[in-house]
Amino acid sequence: MKAIVYSETGAPSVLHLVERPVPEPEAGEVRIRIVVSGVNPTDWKSRRGSKPGDPLTYAEIVPNQDGAGVVDAVGSGAHRFAVGDRVWTAIAAFQSASGGTAQEFTVLPEDRVYPLPDAASFDLGASLGVPALTAHRALTVAEDGPSRLSPGALAGKTVLVAGGAGAVGHATIQLARWAGATVITTISSPAKAALARAAGAHHVVNYRETDAAFEIRRLAPDGVDLIVEVAPDKNAELDGKVIRNRGSIAVYASTGDPLVLDIRVLMTLNVRYQFQLLYTQGQDVRDAAAADINAAIIDGALPIGDDVGLPLHRFSLAETAQAHAAVEGDIVGKVLIDVGHAGED
Numbered sequence: 611m612k613a614i615v616y617s618e619t620g621a622p623s624v625l626h627l628v629e630r631p632v633p634e635p636e637a638g639e640v641r642i643r644i645v646v647s648g649v650n651p652t653d654w655k656s657r658r659g660s661k662p663g664d665p666l667t668y669a670e671i672v673p674n675q676d677g678a679g680v681v682d683a684v685g686s687g688a689h690r691f692a693v694g695d696r697v698w699t700a701i702a703a704f705q706s707a708s709g710g711t712a713q714e715f716t717v718l719p720e721d722r723v724y725p726l727p728d729a730a731s732f733d734l735g736a737s738l739g740v741p742a743l744t745a746h747r748a749l750t751v752a753e754d755g756p757s758r759l760s761p762g763a764l765a766g767k768t769v770l771v772a773g774g775a776g777a778v779g780h781a782t783i784q785l786a787r788w789a790g791a792t793v794i795t796t797i798s799s800p801a802k803a804a805l806a807r808a809a810g811a812h813h814v815v816n817y818r819e820t821d822a823a824f825e826i827r828r829l830a831p832d833g834v835d836l837i838v839e840v841a842p843d844k845n846a847e848l849d850g851k852v853i854r855n856r857g858s859i860a861v862y863a864s865t866g867d868p869l870v871l872d873i874r875v876l877m878t879l880n881v882r883y884q885f886q887l888l889y890t891q892g893q894d895v896r897d898a899a900a901a902d903i904n905a906a907i908i909d910g911a912l913p914i915g916d917d918v919g920l921p922l923h924r925f926s927l928a929e930t931a932q933a934h935a936a937v938e939g940d941i942v943g944k945v946l947i948d949v950g951h952a953g954e955d
Contacts, residue, residue: 611629611630611631611632611713611714611715612627612628612629612630612713612714612927613627613628613629613630613672613708613712613713613714614626614627614628614672614673614674614710614712614713614927614930615628615670615671615672616657616666616670616671616673617666617669617670617671618662618663618666619657619658619659619661619662619663619664619666620657620658620659620662620663621658621662622654622657622931622932622934622935622938623931624657625657625673625712625930625931625934627927627928627930630713632714632715633708633715633716633717634683634685634717635683635684635685635688635717636685636686636717637685637686637687637688638685638686638687638688638719638720639685639688639717639718639719639720640681640683640684640685640688640690640691640697640717640718640720640723641681641682641683641684641685641715641716641717642677642679642680642681642682642697642699642715642716642717642718642723643679643680643681643682643714643715643950644677644678644679644711644713644714644715644716644949644950645677645678645679645680645732645736645948645949645950645951645952646677646678646679646732646733646735646736646946646947646948646949647674647676647677647711647712647736647927647930647946647947647949648674648675648676648677648678648711648736648737648738648739648740648944648945648946648947649674649676649930649933649934649936649937649945649946649947650675650676650739650740650741650777650937651863651937651938652675652740652888653673653674653675653703653934653937654934654937654938656673656703657671657673657934658938667705667707668707669707670707670708671703671707671708671710672703672707672708672709672710672711672712672713672716673703673710673712673930673934674702674703674710674711674712674930674947675699675700675701675702675703675704675710675711675739675740676698676699676700676702676711676736676737676738676739676740677698677699677702677711677716677735677736677739677949678696678697678698678699678726678732678733678734678735678736678738679696679697679732679735679949679950680694680695680696680697680952681693681694681695681697681723682694682715688720689720690720690723691720691723691725695725696725696726696728696730696732696735697723697724697725697726697735698723698724698726698730698735698736698738698739699711699716699718699722699723699724699739700722700723700724700738700739700743700888700896700900701722701739701888701889701896702716702718702722702739704722704889709722711736711949712927712930712947712949713927713949714927714949714950721893721897724900724904725904727904727907727908729907729908729910730907732952733914733922733946734907734912734913734914736946737777737914737920737944737946738781738903738912740777740778740888741777741778741780741781742781742785742899742903742912743888743891743896743899743900743903744778744781744862744886744888745778745781745782745784745785745838746759746785746899746902746903747860747862747886747888747891747895747899748778748782748836748838748860748862748886749764749769749782749785749786749789749791749836749838749860750899751858751860751882751884751886752767752835752836752857752858752860752882752884753856753858753882754835754856754858755767755835755836755858756789757898758898758902759785759788759789759902759906760789760902760905761788761789761790761909762789762790763789763790764786764789764790764791765789765790765791766790767790767791767792767835767836768791768792768793768794768829768830768834768835768836769782769786769791769792769793769794769834769835769836769837769838770794770795770796770826770830770834770836770837770838770852771783771786771793771794771795771796771806771811771838772795772796772837772838772839772840772841772845773795773796773797773840773841774795774796774797774802774805774806774809774811774814775797775802775803775805775806775919775942776840776942777920777943777944778838778840778862778863779795779806779809779838779840780805780806780809780914780919780920781912782838783795783806783809783810783811783919784809784810784906784911784912784913785902785903785906785911785912787810787812787911788906788909788911788912792812792813792830793810793811793812793813794811794812794813794814794815794826794829794830794834795811795813795814795815796814796815796816796817796822796826797814797815797816797817798816798817798818799816799818800816801942802942803816804919805919805920805921805942806919807919808917808918808919809918809919809920810918810919813829815829817848822848823848823851823852826848826852827851827852830852830854832854833852833853833854833855833857834852834853834854834857835854835857835858836857836858836859836860837849837852837853837857837858837859837860838860838862839859839860839861839862839863840862840863841863841864841865842859842861842864842869842883843864843865843866843867843868843869843870844865844867846869846870846871846872847872850871850872850875850876850879850881853879853881854879855879855880856879856880856881856882857879857881857882858881858882858883858884859881859882859883859884860884860886861883861884861885861886862886862887871883914944920943920944921942921943921944922943922944922946923936923941923943923944923945923946924946924947924948925945925946925947925948926947926948927947927948927949929947930947933945933946933947
């Protein structure tokens, strides 16, 4: 089978296409014929490391956490899936040399695999793991909010999504709307505003063209209930101005600058900051999120593509380096790698 591997950290050029034997699943594992692999910022950050030449945990690593395909072999003791099941993956490459989805077949513990509803394409399945699980967690950590998502779960709540044109922002807008929230998002350009509106945001605020705090307060006079934050270090002052009393700020990323908080403002408002990392959320959290995400898919709430605010950019498996470079270059939309064919035996 064909696989992409890297044996040193660095630029996309460290990724190489190789031939490997098809792996066999062991106890509690399933083998998946990958149809589509998804690329996220976490994938290139892992590949690049903190600096070129950083030591790797394994001699060779197959990249990419997200993917979708068909189960084609089941190990002993694995009972959640059968051969022929359509599935999507979560944290496939985490603490694994060969679990990544940038290959024709991958073997994974079955708790890193979820059923793909019949209504979902493999493209959608490969777009779920990192963005949708992250979005679900961000929407379910508020002190006064739900721990699960369903229609009406966020009714009466106002959610501010920072950076609504990104993949996580897109999934957050969609899941928040499905759950009944009023969604405000901040963006940096008219083009990104169009994407956020297409995703379903009720209100879009261009922070480069207006006083964002004033505009958000105009839309939510009592403050927003929950902020889903991609740049806490840059937006700390804004967040403090628009969050309501007992509101929550869910942080899933950072620009890398120090986070400086106005403790007096946040203490007065009893604000909760909740930081999250997908890999350490816990299996129970990921399983609950996956169940809710699949329910949203069945309801038609998580479409992808140009017309719903998430343009798709396609690459072949041999072009995985270019796919990584595109994500590393902040391309707007979702980068997908075509690995196999849906109808293959």
